[in-house]
Amino acid sequence: MGANRLGGWEAGRLEGGDARLLGGWAAETPSLVTHLVLLMFLAGCRTPGPGVPPTDLHAMPTESITGRTEWSGEVVLDRIVVVRSSGELVIAPGTRVRFRRVDWDGDGIGDAEITVEGRLTARGTAKRPIDLASAEPEPRPGDWKYLMVNFASGAELEFVRVRHAFSGIQVHYSPAAIRRCEFADNVDGVRFSTADLTLEGSWIHHNIHGIRFEERGHPARVEGNEISDNEVGIFAVTRCGGGTVFRSNNLRANRVPVKLGWEQDQGLRFPENYWGGLSADQVVEASRDGRERRVGRGIDVRPVLPRPVPVPWPFPGRPPE
């Protein structure tokens, strides 16, 4: 059992039960693993250098993970964590990662984040999911920045819940597999570009953009997901060439089913998805470009599946309304 805090950092390992925060400190006895984690973070902690304004993110407290590190229990973040190219972060089932809202650069978005340039393994279970969310008493989208997988060796997420971020996850120039996860109450649920990405069996709901992507010549696979109740279901920003497969997804109750960015000059096809009972023409009618204009023949969703695809809610209990 353990949780601890050093200079604003809170990290810990709890084997069952929640961390109790007393005056900003988690009152638990640190475990050996926690000590190792904290020593590593302390060694990797960076302080602002001369000539760096305090509002620049370069000056924001940052921790490096350079070897294999495991998180479990409750981890509270108020800073940037970077899994370096030589590092691997393993998040154990049942781990709760909580992000404090720290707007270091004053842009209105929380700046706590996890960036992965090495490897990430986050495998929860249905009964013990991994949970990434805001630490704030009244959480809202953008309380923290993102889980970013960028030029990384790889990322694997299963049974992970991600809420209250600017981007639930961003994947760029990296291989990644996301299965049976939830992305809710974020600005962007899942965002990717130039990625070997497989996204399946996941619930992506109540975000501004469910999926936001730039294909840039490297297609991804998005199959068998529930992408519902978002402001925009799929946002194809630019350089999407139609290679990314969107198939057997339920795309229902999104105000705009598909949005094409200002610079997306090529039409796109999204065949064999269920659109909440809308016909192909109705989906096209409701879809928009970057200026809220109808996209018309810019998209083609035929054939439309007549019935929803079974996408089981990955976690115990009932799915959110």
Next chain:
Amino acid sequence: MRGWALLLVGAILSACAPRAAVRGRVMHDGSPLAGARVRLEPTNGGAGAEVRTGPDGRFEAPHLPPGPYRVEARGPGPLAAIPGQNPVYLPPGQPVWIGLQAVPAESPTFALLADAEPGFGSIAGRVLHRGRPVEGAVVSLYADESRGLRGPGIQDSFPTGPDGAYVIEGVLAGRYWVVARKRLHEGGMGPVRKGDLYGIAPANPVPIRDGQETRLDIHLVKKERDTAPDAGSLELTGTGVRGRVVDPQGRPVAGVYVFAYRNRTIGHGMPDFRTLPTGPDGRFELPLGEGGLFYLGGRENSGGSPQPGEWFGFYEGSPDHGLVVPRGRVLEGVEIVVKRVLDGG
């Protein structure tokens, strides 16, 4: 008496401070252009300077405070010359050479649009080189010139046809910097290289009016030589980094551009500074203007976003790949570790 002494000391110190200087020449259609007014305006405030070209088209402006300057030449008559790289950094010491090529300084005209969406207008015209239409040129609009009019515009035209005509429709009404480029190399992206054509509209910023079409012809000039953005040399700027590009096994990698962004988001948009490609020893030298905080990396291609299989990597000396380079210092031994994008492991 004491006040006068302080003023005198101040004047002496000011006179002894290292100064910058610029020399150059303005050409028009291959001939020197006499009587052009060359304006040098410091972008970080202070008084500018204006000099005229002599009969041989040459100009010289000595004793300038070092720093970044916006440079342009006007006249005689309806001619103007805007360098491809603006602002130009003038370091203390050795003069910087600036070659300028004058083109007709077109002014925009305006016409009503029939079916314009409220709040939007368009821009159209021809792209010309020495009076002839240019096929395959792309016209780009930029909202400001803070990033040196580099990278994709906020809106770009399709490549021009044989008549050199371009049009960009659905432009939010406002003022834009208009640039046209015709790249000869494969891919058609990245920095303008030797032999490419480019033109920065002397009328910038150009108004795009609600419900109207702005009509503007753009004249191109030929890029005479390859330079890295703002690079100059370390001897001139006195500020930068030297080092090597290596693979994960520590072996030198050739053919990699080292870049520096002032923004933490690396790989999106054009860098602020960039080297020429590394040689077989992987060594590079990156001048960094007035110094400051930079985010460093290296990549094999110089335009567009990184592609699978391409060498790409970062400066690994800090978690966010950032490095503070003080003005007047050259940091040695900086290593950029690159690997192939999406190559596993």
